[in-house]
Amino acid sequence: MTDILIVGAGPVGLTMAAELARYGVGVRLIDRAPHATETSKALVVWSRTLELMDRMGCSRAFLDAGLRAPGASIRSGGTILGQPRFESIASAYNFALMVPQRDTERLLTAHLRSFGVAVERQVELAGFTEAADGVAARLRHADGREETVGTPWLIGCDGAHSTVRHGLGLAFEGSAQGDDWLLADVRLDGPGAPPPDEIATYLHRDGPFVVFPIPHGRARVVATVGRTDAAHPRPDPTLADVQALIDRRAGGGFRTSDPVWLTHFRINERKVSEYRRGRVFLAGDAAHIHSPAGGQGMNTGMQDAVNLAWKLAMVVRGRAGASLLASYSPERSAVGDLVLRNAGRLTDMATLSNPAAQGARNLALRFLLGLHTVRNRLATTMSEIEIAYGGSPLSKGPGSGARWEPEAYEGPPPGTGGEPRFVLYAADAGRGAALAGRFPGLLEAAPRSPPDPSGLFVVRPDCYVGLSAGGRGWDEAERYLRGLAQSD
Known part of the structure; x- marks a missing residue:
C-alpha cells in the first residue's frame, strides 16, 4: 500500500499525479474513459495557473501550443461598451492563453510521462472503504475483472458526477440555471x-x-x-x-x-461543503462546478491539485505532520465560494431579460469600463493572481496567505525540483541557515534575501506567504516551523 490512487485523468487529475510524481511520491492514475478528451471543452489558462506551471516545469509547452489573447471587448449592437486589456495584470503572463482542453490533457499527459507514470484507461472505481491507516478501493477493468487495492490516500478528480463524492455521501449543493x-x-x-x-x-x-x-x-x-x-x-x-x-x-x-x-x-452551480473526509479528498469538478463565465473552472481545479499535492508529498515523505493536510479543505473551499460568486454574477449580468435592466446595465458598463481602475480590477480578477489564503491555519502575520510575487523569488520558484520545501526570506543569512539546519525537512538549506530587509518571511512550496514577521521575528519563525513539523 504505497501508491496514492487518483481517480480521473482530466486536467486536474493529471496535474495532481504529475506534481506528486515530481516530488517522488508513487501514484496510480485511473480513468474509465478509453481515451483522453477529443473536444476543446475548457479553453483558457490564466496567469496564476501559468505561474504555478513554472514551478511544475511545463509552462513552456503550453505557451508554445496556445494563442495569447491580450484583451476582451463587451459590445451591444454596433457599440463597444468597453475593452478590458490584460496587459495590466501584474504577471509575466499578462494575457489569457487559449488552449483547447484536448491539448491541455495531451501536454499534461506528456509531462506526467516524463516522470514514468502513465494513465490507466478503462479502469473504473467501483467502490471504496476507509480504515484508519488507508483506503481499500475496488477497481473494475474493461474486461470485467475486478481488483482491490490499498492506498494511503484516495483523491477524486473524477468530475461533476464523481464516484468518489457519491461514495463519501457528500451533498453537491446548488442549482441548475434554466436556460439552454x-x-x-x-x-x-x-x-x-x-x-x-x-x-x-x-x-x-x-x-x-x-x-x-x-x-x-x-x-x-x-x-x-x-x-x-x-x-x-x-x-x-x-x-x-x-x-x-x-x-x-x-x-x-x-x-x-x-x-x-x-x-x-x-449551467450548473454546485459545490460540496468540505473537500476532504478522512483519507479521501476531492478536487476540481468533483468538488465545485459553476458557470463558464470568466473561464475559471479548470484553472481553479488545477490550483486545487497544486495546493494538495505538495502537502501530501511532505506528509507522505515524513517532512511534515499530518495536520498540514487540514489546511486543504478550508483554503480551497473558500476559493471555490469566491469563484462561484464571481462567475454567477457575470452570468446574471449577461443574461438580464428585462429591457429596462438591460439598458441600465449597458449604460453602467460603458461608464465603468471607461475607468482605468475598473478595467484593471476586472483583468486582475480573471487572472486569479490575487487569490489568497488569508484565513488559512497556515497563514500567520500581516499579509500572510498572499501570493509571493515572482519578482521576489530571487532564484527558482519555491517548490521547484524534487522536494517540496518552504523557503525562508531573511536578511540575516547566518541565522537563517542555522534555522534551516534545525528544520532540514521543511526549509530550503539556504535562505534568500527578502524584498524588504526589515521583514522575515516563510514562503510555502506553492509560492504563497505562510509566515510574515518583522526582521526580529525569529522566535515566531521557530514556532511556525515547529508547528508544521510536529506529528499529530
Whole structure:
C-alpha cells in the first residue's frame, strides 16, 4: 500500500499525479474513459495557473501550443461598451492563453510521462472503504475483472458526477440555471468578425453571444437559446442556427463555417461543503462546478491539485505532520465560494431579460469600463493572481496567505525540483541557515534575501506567504516551523 490512487485523468487529475510524481511520491492514475478528451471543452489558462506551471516545469509547452489573447471587448449592437486589456495584470503572463482542453490533457499527459507514470484507461472505481491507516478501493477493468487495492490516500478528480463524492455521501449543493446554451467550435470569416485574438461578448436583448478565440484560426461561440422541457430535449444545433445568432445578436458582417463541435449545455452551480473526509479528498469538478463565465473552472481545479499535492508529498515523505493536510479543505473551499460568486454574477449580468435592466446595465458598463481602475480590477480578477489564503491555519502575520510575487523569488520558484520545501526570506543569512539546519525537512538549506530587509518571511512550496514577521521575528519563525513539523 504505497501508491496514492487518483481517480480521473482530466486536467486536474493529471496535474495532481504529475506534481506528486515530481516530488517522488508513487501514484496510480485511473480513468474509465478509453481515451483522453477529443473536444476543446475548457479553453483558457490564466496567469496564476501559468505561474504555478513554472514551478511544475511545463509552462513552456503550453505557451508554445496556445494563442495569447491580450484583451476582451463587451459590445451591444454596433457599440463597444468597453475593452478590458490584460496587459495590466501584474504577471509575466499578462494575457489569457487559449488552449483547447484536448491539448491541455495531451501536454499534461506528456509531462506526467516524463516522470514514468502513465494513465490507466478503462479502469473504473467501483467502490471504496476507509480504515484508519488507508483506503481499500475496488477497481473494475474493461474486461470485467475486478481488483482491490490499498492506498494511503484516495483523491477524486473524477468530475461533476464523481464516484468518489457519491461514495463519501457528500451533498453537491446548488442549482441548475434554466436556460439552454449553444456551443459551437467553428471558423469565422468576414470584416465584421471580432479580432482573432480577442474574447468578444455581445450583449443583446435576447441574451449574450460570446466568441472565444482558439488556436489555428478557429473560434468558440457560446450563446443562450432559451429554455426547453426536460422531457423534450433540444436537438443538436446546426451551422444555420449559429449563423442566425451571429446575424441577430452580433450584427452580422461575418460568416461561420467548418464546424467541429456543435452541442447544447446547461449551467450548473454546485459545490460540496468540505473537500476532504478522512483519507479521501476531492478536487476540481468533483468538488465545485459553476458557470463558464470568466473561464475559471479548470484553472481553479488545477490550483486545487497544486495546493494538495505538495502537502501530501511532505506528509507522505515524513517532512511534515499530518495536520498540514487540514489546511486543504478550508483554503480551497473558500476559493471555490469566491469563484462561484464571481462567475454567477457575470452570468446574471449577461443574461438580464428585462429591457429596462438591460439598458441600465449597458449604460453602467460603458461608464465603468471607461475607468482605468475598473478595467484593471476586472483583468486582475480573471487572472486569479490575487487569490489568497488569508484565513488559512497556515497563514500567520500581516499579509500572510498572499501570493509571493515572482519578482521576489530571487532564484527558482519555491517548490521547484524534487522536494517540496518552504523557503525562508531573511536578511540575516547566518541565522537563517542555522534555522534551516534545525528544520532540514521543511526549509530550503539556504535562505534568500527578502524584498524588504526589515521583514522575515516563510514562503510555502506553492509560492504563497505562510509566515510574515518583522526582521526580529525569529522566535515566531521557530514556532511556525515547529508547528508544521510536529506529528499529530
